[in-house]
Amino acid sequence: MTDAPQRLTIRRPDDWHLHIRSGAMLRAVLPLTARQMGRAIIMPNLVPPAVTTTQAEAYRDEILAALPAGSRFQPLMTAYLTDGTDADDLERGFRSGVLTAVKLYPAHATTNSAHGVTSIAHVVPVLERMQAIGMPLLVHGEVTHADVDIFDREAVFLETVLTPLLARFPRLKIVLEHITTAEGVDLVRRHGPSGRLAATITVHHLMINRSSLFAGGIRPHLYCLPIAKRESHRLALRRAATSGEPWFFLGTDSAPHPIGAKESACGCAGIFTAATAIELYAQVFDEEGALDRLEAFASLNGPAFYGLPPNADSIILERGGCVVPDVLDVDGRNAVLPFRSGERLDWRLLAE
Ligand code: DOR
Ligand code: ZN
Numbered sequence: 001m002t003d004a005p006q007r008l009t010i011r012r013p014d015d016w017h018l019h020i021r022s023g024a025m026l027r028a029v030l031p032l033t034a035r036q037m038g039r040a041i042i043m044p045n046l047v048p049p050a051v052t053t054t055q056a057e058a059y060r061d062e063i064l065a066a067l068p069a070g071s072r073f074q075p076l077m078t079a080y081l082t083d084g085t086d087a088d089d090l091e092r093g094f095r096s097g098v099l100t101a102v103k104l105y106p107a108h109a110t111t112n113s114a115h116g117v118t119s120i121a122h123v124v125p126v127l128e129r130m131q132a133i134g135m136p137l138l139v140h141g142e143v144t145h146a147d148v149d150i151f152d153r154e155a156v157f158l159e160t161v162l163t164p165l166l167a168r169f170p171r172l173k174i175v176l177e178h179i180t181t182a183e184g185v186d187l188v189r190r191h192g193p194s195g196r197l198a199a200t201i202t203v204h205h206l207m208i209n210r211s212s213l214f215a216g217g218i219r220p221h222l223y224c225l226p227i228a229k230r231e232s233h234r235l236a237l238r239r240a241a242t243s244g245e246p247w248f249f250l251g252t253d254s255a256p257h258p259i260g261a262k263e264s265a266c267g268c269a270g271i272f273t274a275a276t277a278i279e280l281y282a283q284v285f286d287e288e289g290a291l292d293r294l295e296a297f298a299s300l301n302g303p304a305f306y307g308l309p310p311n312a313d314s315i316i317l318e319r320g321g322c323v324v325p326d327v328l329d330v331d332g333r334n335a336v337l338p339f340r341s342g343e344r345l346d347w348r349l350l351a352e
Helices: 023-036 053-066 087-095 120-133 150-168 182-194 203-207 210-214 231-241 274-287 291-306
Strands: 007-011 015-018 039-042 074-080 099-104 137-139 174-176 197-201 248-250 314-323 344-349
Touching: 007 291, 015 023, 015 248, 015 274, 023 053, 023 274, 039 053, 053 074, 053 087, 074 087, 087 099, 087 120, 099 120, 120 150, 150 174, 150 182, 174 182, 182 197, 182 231, 197 203, 197 231, 197 291, 203 231, 203 274, 231 274, 248 291, 274 291, 274 314, 274 344
Parallel strands: 015 039, 039 074, 074 099, 099 137, 137 174, 174 197, 197 248
Antiparallel strands: 007 314, 314 344
16 A cells, blocks of 8 residues: 555646536536646537537637636537538638537437437538548447437447448548447457547446446436446446557546436436546546556547647646535536535545
């Protein structure tokens, strides 16, 4: 025990998959991420979604205006792909630096995805353009047919959508977001070395399995999409995240919903981890005896895939822990419940 490091200094991490919404919710949750992360890939599934470069730019302005004074946090914007997306608009957004990537939601796969792509066939010219200009495609990897079991939707997507997509677009850079299965891990390992496929891994999928959703009763705050899978998959994800392999990197998919929208007869999908994201990941890496690989996963692999430099500054984590906030007030009427609310974690992020 005495040899265990008490302090860990790593390059400032980035969050390569984040939901921060807009308005009062944005103002409530953004400072929590900005305190930890240098940059974040901002998901565009607003109501209505941010589909064009102009909409992404307006959203970026709203985010920048909501940042705490002096924050150097940088939002990296995405456009929400639809059957009607204009390739010229995406290219303009990418070349001007407004857009970093494009997000593909299969229609109706998850929260606010009704405008998503109904068939890859409808977006072939757009994907060809993205491939030509080096613009990454970020994929929510689940099929949506009601006749496919919810626990099989990622594996079926890999076989029926992603594998043909990789074959059809051999130079398109793809991030398979929030992987939840051993099959996802395997596919990324197969195509990772060519530099065209990588995956984000959330901290909740490293910590919970599908039984956690029903431990002692139904747990709406652990419901997210893709849904947590059985224990063998969680273990495969833990091995992948802590492996140091460069095609796996941090993406929280932190997705705040008002408590009332979660604790409901038909609750929303989404787990809010942003309040203590890096502390949660540190705990997992510590449990796996892999603290020496946290920096690669959290701070180096993501920028390398996106062709960006790592953050110049560092953060310090200290053993001794922190307590996850109980609730986060949004506007006096709505509040959000953080993952592991009120619990003690093993690591603490030192204030600057
Ligand atoms: O659980 C989820 N919540 N999964 C998603 O893909 C979307 C997200 C949200 O926006 O709430
Ligand atoms: Zn997401």
